Amino acid sequence: xxxxEYQAKELLARHGVVIPRxxxxxxxxxxxxxxxxxxxxxxxxKGQVHSGARGKAGGIKFCKDPHEVWNAADTLLGxxxxxxQTGPKGKPIFRLYVEAAARIERELYLxxxxxxxxxxxxxxxxxxxxxxxxxxxAESIHRVIVEPAVGLQAFQARxxxxxxxxxxxxxxxxxxxxxxxxxTFRDLDxxxxxxxxxxxxxxxxxxxxxxxxxxxxNALYRHPDIAELRDRSQEDPRxxxxxxxxxxxxxxxxxxxxxxxxxxxxxATMDMxxxxxxxxxxxxxxxxxxxxxxxxxxFRLVQADDNVKVILVNIFAGINRCDWVAKGIxxxxxxxxxxxxxxxxxxxxxxxxxxxxxxxxxxxxVSATTLAExxxxxxxxxxxxxxxxxx
Numbered sequence: 451x452x453x454x455e456y457q458a459k460e461l462l463a464r465h466g467v468v469i470p471r472x473x474x475x476x477x478x479x480x481x482x483x484x485x486x487x488x489x490x491x492x493x494x495x496k497g498q499v500h501s502g503a504r505g506k507a508g509g510i511k512f513c514k515d516p517h518e519v520w521n522a523a524d525t526l527l528g529x530x531x532x533x534x535q536t537g538p539k540g541k542p543i544f545r546l547y548v549e550a551a552a553r554i555e556r557e558l559y560l561x562x563x564x565x566x567x568x569x570x571x572x573x574x575x576x577x578x579x580x581x582x583x584x585x586x587x588a589e590s591i592h593r594v595i596v597e598p599a600v601g602l603q604a605f606q607a608r609x610x611x612x613x614x615x616x617x618x619x620x621x622x623x624x625x626x627x628x629x630x631x632x633x634t635f636r637d638l639d640x641x642x643x644x645x646x647x648x649x650x651x652x653x654x655x656x657x658x659x660x661x662x663x664x665x666x667x668n669a670l671y672r673h674p675d676i677a678e679l680r681d682r683s684q685e686d687p688r689x690x691x692x693x694x695x696x697x698x699x700x701x702x703x704x705x706x707x708x709x710x711x712x713x714x715x716x717x718a719t720m721d722m723x724x725x726x727x728x729x730x731x732x733x734x735x736x737x738x739x740x741x742x743x744x745x746x747x748x749f750r751l752v753q754a755d756d757n758v759k760v761i762l763v764n765i766f767a768g769i770n771r772c773d774w775v776a777k778g779i780x781x782x783x784x785x786x787x788x789x790x791x792x793x794x795x796x797x798x799x800x801x802x803x804x805x806x807x808x809x810x811x812x813x814x815x816v817s818a819t820t821l822a823e824x825x826x827x828x829x830x831x832x833x834x835x836x837x838x839x840x841x
Contacts, residue, residue: 451665452500453679456547458663461638462645465630468623468657472549474498481523482516484548492551495522497543500684502582502644502662503533509543512551519548541684552657557647558614559583560628562635564642571596571635573628575610579647602632616650623656631658638676639669667693697736697748704729705759705832707752707790709745711736712766719764722821728829731758745775746782753790759835760791762828764821765798772796772804780811791831792816795824 459469473484485493497509504510509531511522523546532540557579565572573594578586592613596602604625611624627648635643642664649659670677682690686701693699698713706728710716713735720730732755736748752761765775779794795818796804808815816831818824 451667451670451677451680452684453663453665453676454498454500454545454547454681455496455661456498457679458643458661459658461634461663462631462643462658462661465633465637467627467630467634467645468655470549470552470657470659472547475523475546475548476544477527478520478523481546481548482520485513485516485519488548488550490550493519494549494551495519495526496547496549497526497529497531498545498547499531499536499541499543500681501531501533501535501541503535504531507531507533509533523548544683552649552659553652554647554649554659555652555654556650557659558649559586560631560645560648562631562640562643565595568595570598571602571632573602573606573610573632575614577614579649583644583646596632601636602629604629616656619654620650620656627656627658634663638673639666640664641666697734697744697751699735699751700733701755702730702732703757704731705757705836706828707731707734707755707758707761709734709736709748709752709761709763710765711770715764715766719762719821719825722825723762723829726822726825726829728825728832731755745778746785749782749786749788753786753788758790760793760828760831761788762824763792763794764824765794765796767796767798767800767804771799772801773807774800774804776804776807779815780807780813783811783813783815791835793818793824793828793831795819795821 456474463469471488473487475481475484481495493513495511495513497504513519513522526543526546529543530540531543532538559576559579561574563572573596575592576586576590578590592610594606594610607625607628611621616624631643640663644662645658647659649657651657665676689699689701706723708716708719708730710719716733716735723730734748736744752758763779767775775796793816794808805817808817816827818827
């Protein structure tokens, strides 16, 4: 789960990280009021969307007087901000963060992520902040692996701060910032914290000027206060509907709807669809318990996407059984009144019995024995549907 910049900053501030003065606004008039409340002679008006590269896309405006604040707010509110992270549809701006402008001396980068290779939290830092970390030269990026038994240590933070060119008061502030961000990450079950830029001001203060933060969905039950920060307007409505039904769904832009049990099998299925010349419309993992009710929910979710021309069901029954899954598919197809072409590939326990159930169902289900065959049949059905619908 992602949250907005202003929410992430509030969480960091609770753990001792210094952030600029700022307030939330929902209208141009309120933006002007917030600017006056924060004080100063210049302000930054930031559109709050779940995306990076907002500045390049025009989502951040620097203002020198209240009149410019009003104009900036009026321009941003209601706009769909399109960045390379949002896709062509962009994301809507319904709230603004009005912040006192900082006098920046230099910009740094600080990030915390879960490193799969080391199975540890990794701290990433660079003296080249204000730009995407992917564009920074490898030799300019410094990393530290955190031992979970003891957490991030002050000496590790000092070593990183030294590599960033910090000394004197800057060093102490940088250590405080790193330790505070680490505690936020650890205590709230975050999966990513990115402070970019982390700036050193002309007054020699270390300030988190921008922040992105993501959380582990599976741990949100431990943090109801964090779960309340979810902004549905920033999410794909299909993904939100799937989450409410206990399904793992990611919307894509293809025409072949996928229903798979297991994330690895889902990835392999999407690869095979692409190899066969088609495009998947979604990533949908229905999990191990492919009950009729669960399968019916998945069918309804996939059918809700108008771009879907055919549905491909790929189930590997390990703990489950193919005959149970097949009965679930037959019941779900009847319950949802499915009208799209359906390709089903079953493998695993009781696979022959499962195929018999599908064959005797009387439904127009296209059966496949291998993943490659299923992908080819799904792509062919999608192309036939598109051709039939072409005037």
